[in-house]
Amino acid sequence: MALRVSYTLMLRGRGSAAWLAATLALASSHARAEETDYAVAPRTDERDQARGDGLAAAKGWQVAISAALLFPVGSASGAEGDRLPARYAWQPGLGIEAGWRFARSFFVGGYVGASYGDTGNDARVDWSCNMWSGPSCHTYTWRIGAEGIYSFDPGGHTNPWAGYGIGLESGNASFKGNLHSESVTSLGLTFAKLSGGFDNRAMGAGLFGEVALGQYLHTSTTVGNEDYGYSIEHGRVHAWLMVGVRMVINP
Amino acid sequence: MNRPKLAVLVATAALGAGLASCYDEARPEYADIGVRWLDASNQELGEECIRLPYLPGGTVDHRIDIGSGLTLRIVGMSRNVELTLEGTSEPVPRTTITNDSLRLGYTGLMDAVAPSGDRYRIVLFGPCDPSLIPLYPDGGYDY
Numbered sequence: 524m525a526l527r528v529s530y531t532l533m534l535r536g537r538g539s540a541a542w543l544a545a546t547l548a549l550a551s552s553h554a555r556a557e558e559t560d561y562a563v564a565p566r567t568d569e570r571d572q573a574r575g576d577g578l579a580a581a582k583g584w585q586v587a588i589s590a591a592l593l594f595p596v597g598s599a600s601g602a603e604g605d606r607l608p609a610r611y612a613w614q615p616g617l618g619i620e621a622g623w624r625f626a627r628s629f630f631v632g633g634y635v636g637a638s639y640g641d642t643g644n645d646a647r648v649d650w651s652c653n654m655w656s657g658p659s660c661h662t663y664t665w666r667i668g669a670e671g672i673y674s675f676d677p678g679g680h681t682n683p684w685a686g687y688g689i690g691l692e693s694g695n696a697s698f699k700g701n702l703h704s705e706s707v708t709s710l711g712l713t714f715a716k717l718s719g720g721f722d723n724r725a726m727g728a729g730l731f732g733e734v735a736l737g738q739y740l741h742t743s744t745t746v747g748n749e750d751y752g753y754s755i756e757h758g759r760v761h762a763w764l765m766v767g768v769r770m771v772i773n774p
Numbered sequence: 775m776n777r778p779k780l781a782v783l784v785a786t787a788a789l790g791a792g793l794a795s796c797y798d799e800a801r802p803e804y805a806d807i808g809v810r811w812l813d814a815s816n817q818e819l820g821e822e823c824i825r826l827p828y829l830p831g832g833t834v835d836h837r838i839d840i841g842s843g844l845t846l847r848i849v850g851m852s853r854n855v856e857l858t859l860e861g862t863s864e865p866v867p868r869t870t871i872t873n874d875s876l877r878l879g880y881t882g883l884m885d886a887v888a889p890s891g892d893r894y895r896i897v898l899f900g901p902c903d904p905s906l907i908p909l910y911p912d913g914g915y916d917y
Contacts, residue, residue: 599831603853609830645830645852647803696829703804703825707832744832746825753833753849 578724580627580677581773589618589731591767593638593664599694599709599739601757604645610696610707611662614640616765620670624773630672634688634716637665642696651700658700664763666692666735668713681721682729682774688716692737692763705746711739711758718765724774733765804828805873807848807855808902811840814893823902826850826873842888846896857898863889869898876900 593614595607615638622632642648642660652660668690675683692713697706713735720731738758744751805826811819824836827850834850837860845860853873859866864887871880877900884896 602831602833602851605830605851643830648829651803651828696831698829703828705827705829705832707827707829709831739831742831742833744827744834746827746832746834749825749834751834751836753835755833 578678578680580674581624582627583624584773585622585624585630585632586772587620587769589620589636589767589769591616591618591731591733591765594764595643595761596764597761598759599761600742600755601759607643607761609643609645611643611664611694612641614638614662614664616664622670627677628674630674630686631669633667633669634690635665635667637663639663642698648698652698658698658703660696660698662694662696664692664694666690666713668716670716670718672718680725681723683719683721685719686716688718689714690716692735694739703747705744708743709739710741711737713737720769722769722771722774727771727774729769729771729774731767731769733763735763735765736760737762803877805876806900806902807850807871807876808899809838809846809848810897810899811838811846812895812897813841816895824848824850826855826876827852840886840894840896842890842892842894844886844888844894846884857884859884859886861888863887871898871900
C-alpha cells in the first residue's frame with residue numbers, strides 16, 4: 524500500500540527529490556511496520572474474512588482452566604434416603620480441559636476436575652457434623668473424561684460454544700468422630716456432560732454452565748477399620764450442575 | 775407456694791426438660807447388628823458384630839459362612855439392613871430390619887436348612903451387646 528502511494532505521487536508530477544526521499548522513507552517505515560504486525564497477527568488467509576475483525580480462529584492445542592460452583596441433584600443410588608444432595612453439599616471446584624482445535628469450529632480433548640465441600644443435607648449427618656466439637660465431615664469429588672466442543676463463532680470476538688463429554692466420576696464423603704468413623708467412596712459413569720458457554724477471545728476468558736448426568740456403579744465403604752465393596756444393584760441417574768468462569772489459552 | 779418460688783420452679787423444670795431433650799438428641803445414632811449362629815443342638819458356632827453405615831450411600835456388604843454351604847449375606851445401609859440366606863434347600867425371603875430398630879433394641883431369628891438337611895438357627899440382635907441375649911444354663915439361648 525505504501526509503495527502504491529509513493530508511485531501515485533510521482534505520477535502526479537509533484538515529486539521533487541525531497542518528496543521522493545520522504546515518500547520512500549515513509550514507505551519503508553510503513554513496510555517494516557506491516558512486517559512487524561505480520562509477525563504478531565495471523566496470516567491473512569487465517570483471518571476471519573467474513574467478520575474482518577482480525578481475530579483468527581484458533582487451531583492447534585487449546586487449554587482451558589475453570590473455576591466453578593457445583594450443585595448436586597438427583598438420586599445417588601436406589602437406597603432409601605440416598606440422594607446426591609444428602610451426600611454432598613454444593614462445592615467449589617477446579618477443572619482443566621486440554622485438547623486440539625481443528626477445522627475452525629471443533630475441539631476434541633480431555634477434561635479433569637475436582638471439588639471439595641461439606642457433607643449434604645441428610646438431617647442426622649447434618650446435625651452430627653454441626654455439633655460443637657463434633658466429628659470432622661468433608662466431601663470431595665473428581666471427574667475425568669473425553670469431550671468434544673463445537674464453536675459457533677470461532678473467528679468472532681465472542682465465541683459461543685457447546686460441548687458433550689463422557690467419562691468417569693467419583694465422590695467421597697467422610698465422617699471422623701470419636702465414636703464412629705466412616706468413609707464412603709462411589710465410582711460411576713458420566714454418560715452425558717452437556718456444557719455450554721461463551722469465550723471473550725480477546726481476553727481469553729469466558730463463562731460457562733454444565734449439566735453432567737451420571738450414575739454410580741460401585742461403592743467402597745470403610746466403617747472403622749473394616750472395608751467393604753458393593754456393586755450398586757439398582758442405580759439411579761444423578762446430575763451435577765455447574766456454573767463458572769474459565770480462562771482459555773489459545774481461545 | 776408464692777408466685778416467685780413457683781416461677782423459679784417452672785423455670786428449673788423447663789431448663790431440666792430442655793437439657794434432657796438435648797442429651798437425648800446428642801446420643802449417637804450409630805447402629806450395629808449382632809449375629810450368632812447355632813446348630814440344631816443349640817450350640818453356638820460363631821458370633822459377629824457388624825457396625826452399620828451412618829452416611830447416606832454407605833453400604834456394608836458382608837457374608838457369613840454359617841456351615842454346610844449356607845451363607846448369610848448382610849447388606850447394611852444408613853437406614854436399614856437386608857439379610858439374605860444363600861444356599862438353602864428352599865428359598866428364604868429377604869429380611870429387612872431398620873437401623874432405628876437395632877438402635878432401640880431388637881432380637882430376631884432366622885431358621886435355615888441346608889441342602890444336606892443340617893439345620894441352623896441364626897440370632898440377630900442389636901445393639902451388639904451380648905448381655906441383651908439371655909442364656910440358658912446349657913449354653914443355649916432363650917428365644
